[in-house]
Amino acid sequence: MATTAAVVSIPEVLPLEDAVGKLPVAEEDHTGCTRDSFKHWNTGLDPADGCNTRNEVLLAEAVQEPAVAAGCKLTGGKWLSYYGAA
Secondary structure, three states: OOOOOOOOOOOOOOOHHHHHHOOOOOOOOOOOOOHHHOHHHOOOOOHHHOOOHHHHHHHHHOOEOOEEEHHHEEEOOEOOOOOOOO
16 A cells, blocks of 8 residues: 655745745735724724824834824824835
């Protein structure tokens, strides 16, 4: 009786920057996506400060803080991204 051995692939382990560099690049497609679909993002952790969850994340991850105006309107600022390399 002959047996066949299963082929097991060993995952490649890379530093994050190298792994992101291997991702395929494609045009963005926002079809069917609207901010209204994410109602849990509306008030953020502190409903009194006017910042939604998106803006709270932008503030937390900024390498150069943006100016924050009334209603948590953000202007300026700088962020780093592995995807955009800037």
